[in-house]
Amino acid sequence: MSKQAKKPKKELTIEQKINRRNFISFASFTVLAGGAYGGWRWLYKSPEEVAGGITGGTRKPLRKALNKTELFFRRVFSDNHLVKTYPKELAVKGARVNSDIGLEAKKKFDPATWKLQVVKKGGEVLQVSLQEIMALPKTEIVYDFKCVEGWDEIQHWAGVKFIDFIKHFKLDEYIKMEYLGMETPDKAYYVGLDMPSAIHPQTLLAYEMSGKPLQLQHGAPLRLIIPVKYGIKNLKRIGTITFSNTRPRDYWAEEGYDYYSGL
Template identity: 75%
Template sequence: MKNPFSKKTKGPKKPLTIEQKISRRNFISFGTFFIVSGAAYGGWKWLYNSPEEVATVTAGARAPLRRALNKTELAFRRVFSNNHLVKTYPKAMAAKNVRHNEDIGSEGKIDVAAWKLQVKKQSGEVLSISLADIKALPKTDIVFDFKCVEGWDQISHWGGVKFSDFIKHFKLDDQTALQYVGLETPNKGYYVGIDMPSAMHPQTLLAYEVNEKPLPPKHGAPLRLIIPVKYGIKNLKRIGTITFSNQRPPDYWAEQGYDYYSGL
């Protein structure tokens, strides 16, 4: 007589069919997708409903996003060094027609002969420097991949004087002990703030040429900033004034919600 309480012996487990395996994988994949999507939507909704930052030098971003951007800047600055060089290319690879994006602050033509760069030291002393004074310094060329925050990039060729050479020649070394450089167009329509290490980077130029020709108005004649370690929004065209400070200088796009540091 069979014991009614005895356990039934199970036979060997049948392996899953290919259709069953595919169904299980699909179930796991779709389940994961919906969980991640739900979390992402929840995060977006939370950020969207967060208060805007209090407008100071930066503005226009949600407060949590601005805090995250500022923390990212600190992380970038801790590892930044002059050994962090942007990749360069042969001149033959440079675009013949360099892309023109915005004219904010540099609209129309300018009298290059009458133009003077105003350099304002923290002490209040102002240097007035002509284009000829700048061209008298050793020239440096760079061919690199210019990157825009909009997502496009282009290999382009620029020529001018290293910002670090400019600082040394005009005996502005004491100003580099400060934390920031501010640059502004002559009409004050466009302005950027640059952290001092990036400004003094060996690839940063005060450029007066593109493709070995004088800058045309649309590319910032007579002098513009070329700073390969930053996105294009920091590469100010038609420089009118340079200042130095320990506080973040005003920055056009940071006031519209963009990252102040904008480093690469």
């Protein structure tokens, strides 16, 4: 017996094709949304970090993921990792002011009385004036300053490379340590940095912005500009610098943000 010929499949109408595609899309969205919601519920119910530590303010699984991401980026980080730079004419004329934490907004601050405090071994403190810093070779950078809030703008900064500062004041032995800490004179704002990022060739101790002396609202007389990090690490008005092999405290990491905050 001969096999019975198969009937040709009936061609779907355009409307049926659209309906089928919409059904598949909706079903896929429902499955993905359900998975995302389940993941969010799991994360929301997971244990929180213990308060009072170097990091805090978030759930333990998220912090664990952030720490693993940091390890990955630190393995591939090098001095050859340079941020893109731009011509001066592309820089904004007035850089955005985003925070005044640590700037003693309610008190008068006299830059003339300021000195940078570098804490050395045994508690010895090296005190450096702005004039001493400005006497070192000047470096300028025009780059895209990025904030964790989502905004960015091209800014023009000038100062001394941090690595040049280290070498001039014979602090080479200290950069063999893993971390660097900085805080404002009033100790209200503080950051912790991995040493490779701190001594990166684009990291500056900045005393000028847009070709003019740094203004108080931007961190005068001296602030950190570290292009390989988000803005939260670019500490305004540096008061004290410390070195350690353990993570220094960090203002925003204590509030749930990524400790590394690298780009």
